[in-house]
Amino acid sequence: MFWNKEAETLPLEKLRELQLERLKKVVKYAYERVPFYRKRFDEAGIKPEDIKTLEDIRYIPFTSKADLREVYPFGMFAVPLSEIVEIHSSSGTTGKPVVMGYTKNDIEVWKEVMARSLAMIGVTKDDIIQIAYGYGLFTGGLGFHYGALTIGATIVPASAGNTRRQIELMRDFGTTVLCCTPSYALYLAEYAKDEMGIDPSGLKLKVGSFGAEMWTEEMRKEIEKRFNIKAYNVYGLTEIIGPGVAHECPEQKGLHIWEDHFYPEIIDPETGEPLSEGERGELVLTTLTKEGVPMIRFRTRDITAFITGECPCGRTGRRIERIRGRSDDMIKVRGVMLFPYQIEQAILEVQGVEPHYQIILTRPHHLDEIEVQVEMSKETFSDEVKEIEALRRKLEKRIEEAVGIRVKVTLVEPKTIPRFEGKAKRVIDKRGLS
Amino acid sequence: MKIKQISVFLENKKGRLYEALKALAQAGVNIRALSIADTSDFGILRMIVNNPELAKKALEEAGFTTKITNVIAVGVKDEPGGLAEVLKILYENDINVEYVYAFVEKSGEEALVVLRTNNLEKTIDLLQEKGIKLFDSKAVENL
Numbered sequence: 001m002f003w004n005k006e007a008e009t010l011p012l013e014k015l016r017e018l019q020l021e022r023l024k025k026v027v028k029y030a031y032e033r034v035p036f037y038r039k040r041f042d043e044a045g046i047k048p049e050d051i052k053t054l055e056d057i058r059y060i061p062f063t064s065k066a067d068l069r070e071v072y073p074f075g076m077f078a079v080p081l082s083e084i085v086e087i088h089s090s091s092g093t094t095g096k097p098v099v100m101g102y103t104k105n106d107i108e109v110w111k112e113v114m115a116r117s118l119a120m121i122g123v124t125k126d127d128i129i130q131i132a133y134g135y136g137l138f139t140g141g142l143g144f145h146y147g148a149l150t151i152g153a154t155i156v157p158a159s160a161g162n163t164r165r166q167i168e169l170m171r172d173f174g175t176t177v178l179c180c181t182p183s184y185a186l187y188l189a190e191y192a193k194d195e196m197g198i199d200p201s202g203l204k205l206k207v208g209s210f211g212a213e214m215w216t217e218e219m220r221k222e223i224e225k226r227f228n229i230k231a232y233n234v235y236g237l238t239e240i241i242g243p244g245v246a247h248e249c250p251e252q253k254g255l256h257i258w259e260d261h262f263y264p265e266i267i268d269p270e271t272g273e274p275l276s277e278g279e280r281g282e283l284v285l286t287t288l289t290k291e292g293v294p295m296i297r298f299r300t301r302d303i304t305a306f307i308t309g310e311c312p313c314g315r316t317g318r319r320i321e322r323i324r325g326r327s328d329d330m331i332k333v334r335g336v337m338l339f340p341y342q343i344e345q346a347i348l349e350v351q352g353v354e355p356h357y358q359i360i361l362t363r364p365h366h367l368d369e370i371e372v373q374v375e376m377s378k379e380t381f382s383d384e385v386k387e388i389e390a391l392r393r394k395l396e397k398r399i400e401e402a403v404g405i406r407v408k409v410t411l412v413e414p415k416t417i418p419r420f421e422g423k424a425k426r427v428i429d430k431r432g433l434s
Numbered sequence: 435m436k437i438k439q440i441s442v443f444l445e446n447k448k449g450r451l452y453e454a455l456k457a458l459a460q461a462g463v464n465i466r467a468l469s470i471a472d473t474s475d476f477g478i479l480r481m482i483v484n485n486p487e488l489a490k491k492a493l494e495e496a497g498f499t500t501k502i503t504n505v506i507a508v509g510v511k512d513e514p515g516g517l518a519e520v521l522k523i524l525y526e527n528d529i530n531v532e533y534v535y536a537f538v539e540k541s542g543e544e545a546l547v548v549l550r551t552n553n554l555e556k557t558i559d560l561l562q563e564k565g566i567k568l569f570d571s572k573a574v575e576n577l
Binding site for chain 2 (some may be wrong): 016282376377378381382383384385388408412413414415416
C-alpha cells in the first residue's frame, strides 16, 4: 500500500533532479548556518556552488559521530532554539552524547517517512499498533508514534520493558502490529509461552516492524513462525532522523531508502571512496530536507550494499540489504575482521539450537581467543557425552567456516545468557584493548 | 524390562549440582541411583528416581534441560567378578556399553547396576536367556 504514491514511485530521472536541487540547497544552507560545516568546507577548499551534479558530493568532507560529539550540545544546530520543537540525545556511553534537534517541519518529514514505511507493510487506520521501542530520548518510540498517528492507527504506546504487561496488552487489546527490537520480539514470544502459557501465534498480530539492532534472516523466520506474522526490517538513526530512513516493502528483499529526503552513498570504509553498485561497504547519508540539524555525508558506520535492479513493488528509492555489521561492532580477532551476525547465522544453521548466544573475547597468552557460549536447548540435549561433544564440534566447525578462524564453543544451560529489553549485547571483550 | 532414567545438563559451574538436587528434594523425589559424566565444560547428571515424571517437572521448573532415557537395571552377585560376568556376555555378543553405574541400595544379596548399551532390546533378551536378573520399574521404585 502506498502512502504517497507520487513520491514513492517518482521516475528515476525526476528523482535525481529533485535530489540535486535539494542537495544544492542543503549544502548552501549548512554552509551558511553551521560554523562546523563552513570550517570543513573551507579547509577542503570547496564552496557550495561547486556542487553541480550529484556525483560532486564526493568532494564534500564526511561528518562523523565524533564530530557531532565535539560540538555538544547545540553546535550543529542550523536554527535558533526557538525554532526547535523536539530534542533527542544519544546515551553517550562512549563519550559525550550526540544531540539532535527537530524543527516543526522536520517532524512533518519524520511523520511522512514513517507513515510511508508503515503503510508499505499494510498498516491502516483500522490497526492497533503496539510500540514497544523506548520513548524517552530514544527516537525509536516517537518515530513509530508519529508515523502511526499520521496514518490514524490506534496507538498503544507501551514503550520498552515490562514484558508481562506487553503480552497482556497484546492479548486484551487485540494488537495487530508490533514494533520493537527483534531480540525483544523473540523474548516476548518466549516469555508468553514459558511464563504465561500463552501461545504467541494465537495472538491477533499480523505484522511487525523490527530494527534498531542487527538481526538475521534466521531470526526473521523465527519471529514469523512464533507469532505467525510477517516481520519487516526498519532502518534509521538518530543523527539522520530516527527510524524511517529506510524500510522493507512486502517483497522482503532489501529496504527502500526514502531518497527524496535522504541521499545514500556506499563507500569503502578504509579509503572513503565510493563503491560501485552491489559492493558492500559503509553507508553514508545526507539529509536533503532537514532544517534543525542538516547532516552532510554522515558516516553511519553501518555496513550494507545497494541491491541492484527494480523492485516489483514499484518504488524507485534504492534498496539496501539488511545491515551486515557496524564498523563499531566489527571484531578484529588475530587480524581477521568479523561480525557477530556471521556467528549468529552459523549457530542457527546448526539445527535446533535456540538463537541465544554470547561472544567472549580474551587474550590469554598474547593471542586472541574467541569463545562462543550457546544455550543448550531441550531439542538438542542428549544424555550422552559423545553426542553433546558432536554438537559442540559441529557448531565450532560451522562457525569456523563462516568467520575463517577457530573458535571455542561452550554449551551453557538454558536462560543463563542475559536477555535484553533494548539492544542485545552480544560481544564481551575482555582483552583489555579499549 | 526397561526402566526410566532422568538426565540433566549441568554447566561445570559452582552450585549447579546443588541447585538440581535441591529442586528434587523440594519436590520430594527420592534418588535411587546416580552418576555424573563430566567434561571440562559441562556434566550430565543421570539418575534413577522413585518418580521420573515428577523429577522432570521439578527440574524443568527450576530451569534445567532434562531428558528421560530408557536403561536397564541388572542384579549382579555381590562378590568379585559379579559385574564382569554380565559384561562378558555383552562382550561376546558384540554389544557396546554406553555407560554403567551402581545403585545406592542392594536388593537382598544382589547389587544393582544401571546399564545402557547400544542395543537395549538385544541386551535384555540375552541377559534373560542367561538367567541374569533384571528389575522392572516397579521393583526399582519399591527398593
